[in-house]
Amino acid sequence: MALLLSAGCYSGFSASGADGEDSVGATDSGAEGGESGTGDGTGEDPPIPEGDAAEVGVSGLRRLSITEYERTVADLTGLMPEAVGELLPIDNLTPFDNDYTTQTPSEPLVKGLELLSGDIAEAVVADAQLRDALLPCEPTGVDDAACFEEFLSSFGRRALRRPLTGEELTRYGILLEHGVEAGEFDAAVAAALRMFLQHPELVYRVEIGEEVEGQPGVFRLGAYEVATRLSFFLAGTTPAPWLLDAAEAGDLDSREGIAAAASQLLEGDEGRTAIGRFHGLWLGYHQLAEEGLSGAMLGETQALIERNIFDERQPWSELLTATETYVTAELAEHYGIPEPDGGEGWVSYEESGRGGLLSHGSFLSVGVKFGDTSPTQRGLLVRTRLFCQEIPLPADDLMVDVDEPPGADPDACKTERYYMMNEPACSSCHQLMDPIGFGLEQYDASGALRTEEPDKPECEITGDGDFVGVGAFNGPKELGDMAVESGLVEACASRMLYRYATGHFELDEHDEALIERVLEDQDGTFELFGFVEAYVSSEAFRHRRELQGEGE
Amino acid sequence: MMRHGLTRRRFLRGVGGTTLALPFLEAMVGKAHGGKAPQRYVFMFAGFSVGSNPGNHLAPSEFGALDPKNLPIGMQPLGTHGVTDVISMVSGLSMPSAADVPPGGRPTAFHSTAHRVLATGTRQNGSQMMSDSSDQLAARYLAGDTLQDSLIYGAQPAYYYGEGDGGSNGVISARRNEAGDMEQLPPITSPRVAYESLFEGFIPPDPELAAAARRELAMRKSVVDLVSEDAESLISRLGKEDSLRMQRHFDEIRSLEGRLEELELPDSPACVLPEHPGDDPPIGSVIADYSHGSDFENDQAYSNEALRAQVMVDLIHMALACDISRVASFMITQAECFMNVFPPLGIPSDVHEITHGRVGGGDEQMQALGRVAGWHLDFYGQLTSRLRDTLDIEGNSLLESTALAFAFEGGWGYDTATGSESSPHSTENMCMLLGGQAGGLHADGIGRHIDGAGRHPTAILNTALQAVGVPETLGEVPGGIDELLG
Known part of the structure; x- marks a missing residue:
């Protein structure tokens, strides 16, 4: 459930409501009934339990x-x-x-x-x-x-x-x-x-399926449709022949079969690429050029994702607390950290103040405005993408022009120009964003370390930040540690992956029920393989819901 | 945008891949239209604010006849193209703005709202246009049996800012479909797609080449026929929302099917097959890509819009000359334009930043603003000039049956969002241009600078529509600017 920090932009948190049913009905279907054709649902499956049906989300073409x-x-x-x-x-x-x-x-x-x-x-x-x-x-x-x-x-x-x-x-x-x-x-x-x-x-x-008896608007997908869902979700491409063969053989008619296929997809190179791309879109760095230094940054983040998530099967949150990073010599020099042996490889952050994905140039390249890092934009990025909170645009009566650089004096230091977090009419929202951004200010938009503002040696950058409602921090490492300790990023990460999987950002009660239940089954931890297995094994994965008009 | 169910056979004769004058058909001239030459309408748009304020270097300081030798920076290209006698500027226009959005107005937020009101004349408080845009209203009356009801083109293919996509900033055409739903109509920004959409049915005169071209056309048509049949059969099998989406896709396939017939072009020396534009220029990256430096002196945020716009002008000109279409919408740049203007103008900034004074401020900024306006108006002047120099079979200039309107996203003045008195986030002091000689426009051969104080910018579009015989006005904006009609 996204938290809307609305008019008052209250900073407190609440755990997402676990309003979904938490049982998974044992409704393994039999062999695929139809031999071919789009939407060849079997029509022979028993109605799915209400709890499972409640988790079936709306999907579209x-x-x-x-x-x-x-x-x-x-x-x-x-x-x-x-x-x-x-x-x-x-x-x-x-x-x-x-x-x-x-x-x-x-x-x-x-x-x-x-x-x-x-x-x-x-x-x-x-x-x-x-x-x-x-x-x-x-x-x-x-x-x-x-x-x-x-x-x-x-x-x-x-x-x-x-x-x-x-x-x-x-x-x-x-x-x-x-x-x-x-x-x-x-x-x-x-x-x-x-x-x-x-x-x-x-x-x-195209998903058609066959309407489930007793569940108006809920359709059981055919095996080929399930194969397609799996493949685009986990490989980012059309089903491979082996997956179509699995559909034809009826291997995807059971939840175990679907889970096995999902595991096979994730373990392939395409799975790593697809999950890497998901992260790029989610955290906003996907538009970085693949060449040069920015290409090295992309490689750094992808290497961490692959090692933590795929090779070591760690919880997703470990990405934020990693103590090592994969860099080229050029990128290491750019960051000011030890250079790897052999031109590129893993190095320890040691006492550099860096740690985890939030230290990567890829992540730090996002949230730029008016020619430099924007504490507001970076804070907004952290709040909305890492914590799935919503912060509204300034109300009309605040008379704000978001296209104009803040502060009357462009020569003033950034702490003075970003006065909004101390302005009574603005602070309720800006307090939630700007102090987070200031905690990352010692890292410019390419991830390089700095202690003063560009061309303003008189403007010292302390890197002191505050995540209102959670605590103070300095730098991306401390922010990452704090985010993990808050216990909130796991739920957000799972919600984002679900959005990516289902192809729609807005979530309704059916989507929320599924996410909450899967997370609960994983003890609140978002580990990719575990989450994917639980999700693709759900009835929600092999069904779709169709809007039924008013009230849906 | 093409209609379904074509009524006219298509043909074209010429030499493949080369520019060649083609013979003209009598069917294309007045006799085929009850004695009245077909009327034509063009709407062009620039996605930034520039006002009628003297310091903006766009509007002349005096009202009255335009002096081609004494024009502000922004209008100088019109003098260069020699069209100041057939183009007028109306300045001082304003579009209302309030939190409780008034008729023909926008909410206090400027970007992503004003351009949609301009295009439709209907109040804006959402992300979609809520009534027909001027080009689509014009097409309803002017298209006749032309092959394409309207051309919807753009030159800026990407938003270029941050990680966003610009939402609907790149769309300025919309229509209400037969089911009563509004359809937002994104422009074609690919020169290749635009060219081939117009001339895909071309058959060269060389017998051997013609045979090959006919074979290819037949093959493509049979392929698309199959695709069309399958799309249609899907519609009834999908749920309501999905079927609507597939219906729209199917409609576009049907339009494509209609174009995949031998193209007939008029037997006129004016109707010329343009050269194929070749592969599209690559799409530029976002600005502020710090891995490449933060300066603009490279190709970031630029997709060779100059070339794209040039091709689009060529195609609009030829579509009108060949009577393939009589209506065009051309969004040269997207609303809130972040296009890098260093490649075309040598100014190290993007358009949006120029409007916000980040190229030095003061008159340096304003001169840059005027040059950006001039860069856009160069295409407008060029099209106007070429239409004037293009004759139909009766020896009349195409411009005599054409109205061309040009709009900027905003003006310069009071910003209802911030209370600033001098802001580019304003729809005060707006400038619009109206060119052509249809329906009495510029009958005396004098282009003027007209005071439009207190008038809505969409009123200029109403006048343009009136000039070409459209018996409706746009949205919630009544009336036009009578002075434009002489």
């Missing part, structure tokens, strides 16, 4: 984000497409790029997809290796309908994330005519690729 589309194309064809970001409209960020509630179909989207699919199709068939890898047979001639159908069937299953029906194979088979007309079988292959790569069931994650 999700379009693949630009990154998901790129990775999907790469996995399907072996070709990493170019210019996807140029030809498709940019994704809205909430901060996640996959929030279906912000997605709007448009002419730029549809036309961009048509162009992209053509570019990709032509590039793939022009590359003998890629083309051969796609074709399950060698055509005997330009009109080899059997081979073409075999290709449609194999590629279509992967592209649409389900087996194609016989009717679909017949309809799509007419594309062979273009190969015949051009005198090249590959022309038909290219036409089919074009079709699949702009097909609505590739572009969108």
